[in-house]
Amino acid sequence: MSTICRINRNASPLDRVIDDLFNEPFFLSTPARFVASGAEHGILALDFTEDDTGYTVRADVPGFTKDQVEVSAHDGALTIRAVREEQREEKNEHYHRRERRSMNLGRSVALPGDVVEDRTTAELKDGVLTVRLMKSPKSTPRKIAVN
Numbered sequence: 001m002s003t004i005c006r007i008n009r010n011a012s013p014l015d016r017v018i019d020d021l022f023n024e025p026f027f028l029s030t031p032a033r034f035v036a037s038g039a040e041h042g043i044l045a046l047d048f049t050e051d052d053t054g055y056t057v058r059a060d061v062p063g064f065t066k067d068q069v070e071v072s073a074h075d076g077a078l079t080i081r082a083v084r085e086e087q088r089e090e091k092n093e094h095y096h097r098r099e100r101r102s103m104n105l106g107r108s109v110a111l112p113g114d115v116v117e118d119r120t121t122a123e124l125k126d127g128v129l130t131v132r133l134m135k136s137p138k139s140t141p142r143k144i145a146v147n
Contacts, residue, residue: 044107054134062127081106
């Protein structure tokens with residue numbers, strides 16, 4: 001997994017060590033990586049499999065409704081976005097901690113072959129998005145008889 005991060009050239013060696021530590025996979029897999037001031041942003045974790053007829057992508061999008069998830073397949077790439085806007089209720093509440101705000105997850109992956117975009121399906125069930133992409137007949141390998 002590649003991680004893009006800002007490099008502060010004025011940071012002390014200790015600051016760089018701490019930044020490197022928190023960029024380790026253990027820390028990147030925790031929900032804390034989504035916590036930021038304002039909206040949270042994160043990389044959508046997914047599983048990508050292939051069989052003889054197509055590709056299947058499964059992504060965890062807990063807490064999102066189907067109206068908040070957008071899937072597109074175009075020009076050899078699959079793009080998934082999930083956006084949840086902050087919903088404010090005017091109450092006389094004093095927050096000690098407020099972490100449930102807007103959340104924006106997304107991911108684009110290159111498809112290893114051509115797909116029939118019109119036959120792509122997506123289903124969201126129990127917080128798991130399953131996208132099924134059918135291979136294009138021209139990208140499906142066929143056996144050729146040897147004479």
